[in-house]
Amino acid sequence: MHICGPDIFLQEYINVKNRRIVVKVGTSTLTNELGNSNLYTMERLAMALADVQNMGNEVILVSSGAIAVGANKMHLTERPQSVRMKQAAAAVGQCENMFLYDKFFGYYNKTVAQILLNAEDIAQEVKKENLTNTFNALLEQKIIPIVNENDSVSYTEIESKDRLFGDNDMLSAVVAVLCQADLLIILSDIDGFYDKDPRLYKDAKLIGRIETIDESVYELAGGAGSRRGTGGMRTKLGAADLCAAQGIDTIVTNGKDPSVLYRIMQGEKVGTLFVGK
Numbered sequence: 001m002h003i004c005g006p007d008i009f010l011q012e013y014i015n016v017k018n019r020r021i022v023v024k025v026g027t028s029t030l031t032n033e034l035g036n037s038n039l040y041t042m043e044r045l046a047m048a049l050a051d052v053q054n055m056g057n058e059v060i061l062v063s064s065g066a067i068a069v070g071a072n073k074m075h076l077t078e079r080p081q082s083v084r085m086k087q088a089a090a091a092v093g094q095c096e097n098m099f100l101y102d103k104f105f106g107y108y109n110k111t112v113a114q115i116l117l118n119a120e121d122i123a124q125e126v127k128k129e130n131l132t133n134t135f136n137a138l139l140e141q142k143i144i145p146i147v148n149e150n151d152s153v154s155y156t157e158i159e160s161k162d163r164l165f166g167d168n169d170m171l172s173a174v175v176a177v178l179c180q181a182d183l184l185i186i187l188s189d190i191d192g193f194y195d196k197d198p199r200l201y202k203d204a205k206l207i208g209r210i211e212t213i214d215e216s217v218y219e220l221a222g223g224a225g226s227r228r229g230t231g232g233m234r235t236k237l238g239a240a241d242l243c244a245a246q247g248i249d250t251i252v253t254n255g256k257d258p259s260v261l262y263r264i265m266q267g268e269k270v271g272t273l274f275v276g277k
């Protein structure tokens with residue numbers, strides 16, 4: 001394992017001008033404890049991403065939260081358990097999320113587009129090519145694609161314990177690779193990757209930079225994450241691993257305050273940087 005503390009860091013490694021940047025935001029950032037949309041965060045996120053694009057970058061947003069938001073809108077008292085209800089909630093929540101994104105990005109004169117994906121869409125060569133073309137066409141037009149799993153269609157994604165896309169962490173990496181992005185930013189409910197789960201250990205220390213993701217790094221990540229998030233750090237490591245192999249840097253940091261994106265653009269040391277090979 002090659003790791004070093006948060007002091008030795010970032011700007012030497014990433015150049016955040018004229019870059020293609022994928023930003024992933026998790027359910028725990030987009031919703032509050034009651035499962036309601038976190039409007040403050042969503043609006044700040046839209047503003048920050050609009051600015052990141054205005055700085056000359058291309059931006060793709062990978063956004064979770066459809067099931068939680070849908071369940072809330074359907075007045076379900078607890079998170080749906082059956083596949084059919086999860087898929088119904090995803091359909092309702094996706095609509096609500098896109099409505100809010102369209103509105104918030106619209107304030108900043110940005111056009112957004114919805115792309116819903118399943119694992120199979122990337123496994124098939126023809127579909128993969130179609131998708132890449134769609135992304136490129138949207139980005140050329142300065143449109144911000146907003147990507148999510150197609151939960152209402154994909155039985156396996158919702159049901160499987162070993163979800164390939166793990167609450168969109170892996171999906172964001174797959175999209176970053178597909179679009180040949182330069183940087184993946186995973187916004188989580190935690191400041192970055194620690195030497196142990198900080199929710200369980202008060203003395204956990206933030207790791208500033210990781211060069212190689214091997215088994216010893218995976219051992220530092222606990223199981224599935226927070227109540228509303230489902231991926232946990234393992235799936236974020238998997239995502240960073242996939243990107244690193246393709247030369248894409250990944251930053252995992254806290255999305256509670258989306259202005260963290262400005263700090264990243266200025267080359268400030270935030271969260272954990274997983275260095276692309």
Ligand code: ADP
Nearest residue numbers: 026188189194196197222225226229231232233
């Ligand atoms: P999100 O929905 O924001 O993506 P998740 O709940 O899926 O968040 O994952 C983040 C959670 O992973 C943290 O809240 C933390 O409890 C857990 N975790 C486990 N191991 C670690 C670790 N080594 N460093 C940081 N967080 C960890």
